[in-house]
Structure formats: structure tokens, C-alpha cells
Amino acid sequence: xxxxxxxxxxxxxxxxxxxxxxxxxxxxxxxxxxxxxxxxxxxxxxxxxxxxxxxxxxxxxxxxxxxxxxxxxxxxxxxxxxxxxxxxxxxxxxxxxxxxxxxxxxxxxxxxxxxxxxxxxxxxxxxxxxxxxxxxxxxxxxxxxxxxxxxxxxxxxxxxxxxxxxxxxxxxxxxxxxxxxxxxxxxxxxxxxxxxxxxxxxxxxxxxxxxxxxxxxxxxxxxxxxxxxxxxxxxxxxxxxxxxxxxxxxxxxxxxxxxxxxxxxxxxxxxxxxxxxxxxxxxxxxxxxxxxxxxxxxxxxxxxxxxxxxxxxxxxxxxxxxxxxxxxxxxxxxxxxxxxxxxxxxxxxxxxxxxxxxxxxxxxxxxxxxxxxxxxxxxxxxxxxxxxxxxxxxxxxxxxxxxxxxxxxxxxxxxxxxxxxxxxxxxxxxxxxxxxxxxxxxxxxxxxxxxxxxxxxxxxxxxxxxx
Numbered sequence: 001x002x003x004x005x006x007x008x009x010x011x012x013x014x015x016x017x018x019x020x021x022x023x024x025x026x027x028x029x030x031x032x033x034x035x036x037x038x039x040x041x042x043x044x045x046x047x048x049x050x051x052x053x054x055x056x057x058x059x060x061x062x063x064x065x066x067x068x069x070x071x072x073x074x075x076x077x078x079x080x081x082x083x084x085x086x087x088x089x090x091x092x093x094x095x096x097x098x099x100x101x102x103x104x105x106x107x108x109x110x111x112x113x114x115x116x117x118x119x120x121x122x123x124x125x126x127x128x129x130x131x132x133x134x135x136x137x138x139x140x141x142x143x144x145x146x147x148x149x150x151x152x153x154x155x156x157x158x159x160x161x162x163x164x165x166x167x168x169x170x171x172x173x174x175x176x177x178x179x180x181x182x183x184x185x186x187x188x189x190x191x192x193x194x195x196x197x198x199x200x201x202x203x204x205x206x207x208x209x210x211x212x213x214x215x216x217x218x219x220x221x222x223x224x225x226x227x228x229x230x231x232x233x234x235x236x237x238x239x240x241x242x243x244x245x246x247x248x249x250x251x252x253x254x255x256x257x258x259x260x261x262x263x264x265x266x267x268x269x270x271x272x273x274x275x276x277x278x279x280x281x282x283x284x285x286x287x288x289x290x291x292x293x294x295x296x297x298x299x300x301x302x303x304x305x306x307x308x309x310x311x312x313x314x315x316x317x318x319x320x321x322x323x324x325x326x327x328x329x330x331x332x333x334x335x336x337x338x339x340x341x342x343x344x345x346x347x348x349x350x351x352x353x354x355x356x357x358x359x360x361x362x363x364x365x366x367x368x369x370x371x372x373x374x375x376x377x378x379x380x381x382x383x384x385x386x387x388x389x390x391x392x393x394x395x396x397x398x399x400x401x402x403x404x405x406x407x408x409x410x411x412x413x414x415x416x417x418x419x420x421x422x423x424x425x426x427x428x429x430x431x432x433x434x435x436x437x438x439x440x441x442x443x444x445x446x447x448x449x450x451x452x453x454x455x456x457x458x459x460x461x462x463x464x465x466x467x
Contacts, residue, residue, distance in 0.1 A: 009111040010039040017329040021300055024186040024268050027326060028092075031121040033073070040069035042106060043113050050103035051115060056446025057084045057155070061100060061115055068118055077126035080119060085158035086151060086197045086445065088127065089180060091120025092189050094442040095320055127196050136205055137164035142459045145170060145227040147214045147399060150178025151441045152432030153233035154201050155448030156455070161204040163456050168227070170212040173264065178235055179433075180441070182264040183256070185294050187301070188323075191263075215398035220406075220428060229427045229455050232414065233448065234399050236433035240392045242286075246343025247389070251278065251351040255287070255295045255390035262298050280304045280386025284354050286340055287390035288312065293323040295388045296332045306332045307382065311339040311359050311372040337361070339372065341379065343387060353381045393438050403428070413437060421451030422458075426466045429455055 013029040014020075020027055031039065043065045051061045059080055067076035080087045096102075096116035104112035142165045146153045149171040157167045175181055177194045202208060214220065214234075223230050239254030241247050258277065261267045265275035281304055285296040288310035299306045308327070310317060313336050317324060328334075337359040344353040358378035361370035395412040407415040407424035414423055414430040421429040431447030433439055 007038060007042045009042070009114055010035045010117075012114075012117055017326075017331075020187065021330045024301055026190050027187050030124055031117055033071075033121075033125075036068055036073075036118060036121040037071065039114050039118060040065045043069070044106055046105050050105060051100040051113075054100040054103040056099070056442050057090075057449055059084050059087075059100075059119070064122060065113065065115070065118055068122060073122055073125040074129065074131065076118075076122040077131065080122055081200075083449075084119075084445075085155055085201060087119050088123035088193050089151070089189065089197055090442055090445070091116050091118075091123055092193070093184060095440055097320070097322075099442065134162075134204055137162070139166065140164040140459070142166065142229075143168070143227045144229045144231065144455060144459075145223045146231045146233060147220065147223075148172075148178055148233035148235060148432075148434075149176035149198070149208060149210075150233060150235050150432065150444065151180060152235075152444035152448040152451075153178065153231065154198065155445040156231050156233065156431070156452045157206045157448075158201045158204055159449055159452035160455060161201075161206050163452075165456070165459065167206045169206060169208045170214050170218075170223075171208060171210045172213040172234075174210050175264070176208050176210060178233075179237070182260040183291070183294070185259065185263055185298050186268070187297070188294065213398070215402040220399060220403040220425075224427055228459055229429065231421070231448075231451055231455060232399055232403075232423075232428065232430040232434060233432045233444070234396060234434045235444075236393045236395050236413070236438050238394050238396045239389070240394055241389055242340070242391065244340060244342050246345060246351065249343055249345040249351040250349050251280070251385055252343055252387045252389065255285075255291045255388055256393065258295055258388050259291070259298065262302075268298075268302065277302075278386065280384075282384050283307070283386045283388065284309055284340075284382060284384045285388045285390055286310075287392075288317040288319055289390065289392075290319050290323055292388075292390035293319045293327050293332075295390050297323075297327050297330055299386070299388065300327075300330050300332055304386070307335055308332060309335045309338040309340065309354075309356060309382075311337065312369060313337055313361060316361075316369045337372065339374070340387075344381070351384060351387055354384050354387060355379060355381050393433075395434055395437075399434075411437070417454075419450065420454035421447060422454060422466055424466055427458070428466075429458075 064076040064079040101112040239256040261277040266273035267277035270276040283299040283304040358375040359372040362373040365371040421431045432444035
């Protein structure tokens with residue numbers, strides 16, 4: 001550990017904040033080969049690597065880092081892809097600080113190895129220098145339908161295709177990627193990166209059909225007439241509001257709508273793109289998670305003065321520290337212990353102010369965080385012309401409501417066996433946010449990987465048929 005500890009954690013080069021706030025280009029610029037090798041030399045190559053235990057998709061972390069250290073960058077990418085089909089995405093958006101890097105042994109005395117940055121480097125190097133097409137197994141004769149092309153659906157589809165099953169993904173939107181393309185801004189996850197990862201999944205023999213809204217065009221029940229199994233990975237994309245006065249005013253958006261317009265419909269390129277979005281001048285973003293940071297940083301790039309209001313303190317914010325730091329560098333302001341109680345409109349129905357109340361922290365709630373309590377008589381108003389509500393999502397009811405005998409919980413999410421993803425319906429499996437509620441990309445991918453194993457066992461007659 002002494003040698004590894006003498007090498008500082010290598011910083012990722014980034015765009016200057018004053019420059020990037022005026023563009024939608026990616027903020028972190030990636031490691032050079034020299035920086036990647038130096039960071040890889042910090043790895044202790046533990047005999048019992050704890051970091052792997054923190055990886056939901058079971059990447060051989062010491063193995064790929066060793067290959068980077070040896071200069072075999074393409075080999076490192078191949079090693080990652082043995083278990084992770086979307087490494088360029090994971091290296092950019094996964095919260096490694098609470099997963100693999102959290103368990104890094106070096107981190108007990110020094111900063112942990114930058115596992116995520118090294119994963120991104122290996123994936124980007126492979127994409128830029130080419131890779132050997134994967135060898136496909138003999139077909140098993142079994143067919144699987146995957147509903148949704150987000151991270152969970154792509155992972156399950158790729159793993160099933162690697163086994164030899166025929167997989168067809170049905171995507172409701174006009175491009176594949178799910179939340180990766182409609183929810184995460186270009187400056188954090190470029191669409192070209194998502195497209196490259198989707199192309200890799202296609203290279204495994206997976207067919208992707210876009211503009212297929214399952215529950216409308218066809219139901220899961222109808223899919224089961226043609227396919228041997230179905231995996232539901234539709235996410236949790238229905239927006240949540242606070243149900244306070246004024247939420248129906250013009251200029252009040254859900255983060256889902258706002259980010260979809262800007263990301264998927266490329267409103268930031270208007271008029272080159274066909275779909276504009278209203279550019280606010282004084283924007284309030286309500287919430288403290290990564291989606292709130294994405295919305296706030298997007299509004300800044302569209303020219304707004306942006307304030308994030310969050311009902312708890314900074315310490316309770318669920319957003320990644322890196323995202324909060326980037327937002328602050330870009331000029332986003334924060335008002336903590338603040339909560340809106342109503343929005344005020346003008347005679348034309350447009351929002352012009354947000355009435356807020358100061359909060360104080362009380363006893364911990366079910367999340368383990370101290371519950372925010374309003375301070376009597378502390379109301380005040382903020383002048384705004386746009387509000388973006390980013391306080392979470394809930395299950396879209398379309399697929400569950402059109403599928404017979406599918407057990408749901410009280411919040412409308414699909415109930416599954418946590419180890420297999422098996423639902424109450426024979427041959428139907430589910431995973432990702434439609435099961436757990438809004439979570440991380442890598443957690444959704446982990447669910448897809450577990451479900452793929454269970455679906456394969458089911459197709460071979462070795463697994464449980466239902467929950």
C-alpha cells in the first residue's frame with residue numbers, strides 16, 4: 001500500500017466552467033493513456049477484492065485495471081464486457097463512490113482507485129480504436145421479448161443473446177436507450193455514447209423495434225403468444241408533483257417533460273432541431289437529486305438564472321457530490337431548508353412567483369434522514385418565470401394495467417422475486433425502476449443481469465415459473 005499511497009488519485013480533465021456553461025458538450029474530458037496507466041498503478045490487486053462486491057454487474061475490477069496498467073487497453077475493455085455490456089455509460093453516470101470505490105481497500109487510508117474513470121477510459125479507447133466482433137453462440141430456438149430499451153432492458157437482452165436466445169426489444173419512443181437518452185443531458189452522457197453501446201447490443205443479434213408502445217399496440221399477454229418469455233423493463237417515468245396550488249400554471253414543468261424536450265428532442269439545438277422549449281430567465285428547480293441537478297444545469301446552459309430549492313439541508317441531498325459541485329461551478333444557486341407551498345400566476349396563466357416556507361429538521365423519517373418541518377410564519381416569495389419540479393417519479397401504469405394476473409404493490413410497482421425477477425405471471429419477469437422505483441442506472445443493470453440468468457434457467461426448464 002505504501003507505493004500505491006504515494007501516487008495521488010489522478011484528476012479528470014474538464015471543460016472550464018465559464019466555457020461549458022455556454023455549450024452542451026461533455027464536461028469531463030476523459031483520461032489520457034498516461035493518466036490511465038498512472039491511476040491503474042494505484043490498484044493494490046487485492047487477493048480478495050472488496051470492490052467487486054460493490055459492483056451490481058460483477059465486473060472483474062482488478063483484472064481490467066491490471067490490463068490497463070500493462071498497456072493492454074483493448075484487453076481491458078474486453079475484460080469489462082465479459083459482464084458489463086454498457087461500460088462507457090457506467091463509467092460516466094454510475095455512482096462509483098457509493099458502490100465499487102466505496103469498498104476499495106486503498107480507500108481506507110488514501111483516496112480510492114478511480115474505478116469509474118478507468119472503466120470509461122477502457123470503453124472509450126475500444127470505441128475509438130475498434131474491437132473484434134463478438135462470436136455468437138448457436139441459437140437455442142427460444143425467443144424472449146424485452147419491453148423497454150433502458151439500461152435494464154439492454155443488459156438483459158445482451159446477456160440473453162450471448163447465451164443464444166433470440167431477443168427482440170420493444171421500445172415506445174423513436175430511439176432506443178430509455179432514460180439514457182431522454183433523461184440524462186448531453187453534457188453528462190452524450191447521445192453518441194449511448195448509440196455506440198446500443199450498437200454493441202445489436203451486434204449480439206438483438207433486434208430493437210422502436211415506436212412500439214406495449215400496452216397499446218400489443219399487450220404482454222399477446223407477446224406471450226409468440227415469445228417464450230417476456231422481461232418488463234419500462235422504468236418509472238411518470239412524473240410526481242407536490243399537489244400544491246398553481247402547479248397547473250404555464251411555465252411549471254415536470255423534470256421528465258423538461259429534460260425529454262431538451263435531451264431527446266434536442267431543443268438545445270433549436271432552430272436546427274424542430275422541437276423548442278421555453279427558455280426561462282428566472283428558473284427555480286425543486287428537488288435535491290441527480291435529476292434536479294440535470295435540470296438546473298440544463299436551464300443554466302439555456303441562459304437562465306437558476307436556483308435549486310431543497311427542503312432539507314445540503315448534507316441530506318441525494319445527488320452525487322460531483323454533480324452538485326459541477327452545478328455550483330456553473331453558477332447554479334441553492335436555497336436549502338426551503339419548500340414551495342404554492343405558485344402564483346399572472347392574468348394570462350403564466351407562473352410569476354413561487355411562495356416558499358423555511359424548514360427545519362426534525363426527527364429521522366423512514367429514509368433515515370431528518371424529517372423537514374415547516375417553520376411557522378417564515379413564508380416568502382421568489383420571482384420566477386419557470387419552475388421545474390424534480391421530486392421523483394412513479395410507475396407508469398400502462399403495461400401493468402394491461403397485463404393479466406400481474407401482482408402489483410400499493411404504489412403500482414410490479415412485485416417480483418428479488419433474486420430472479422420472476423413475477424406472479426408465468427413466463428413474465430421484470431426489473432429496474434418498474435420494480436424498485438427510481439434508482440440508479442447500475443442498479444437497473446444489475447436487475448437485468450439477474451433476470452437474464454433466471455429467464456435462461458426458466459427456458460431450459462430449470463427455474464421457477466412464477467413468483
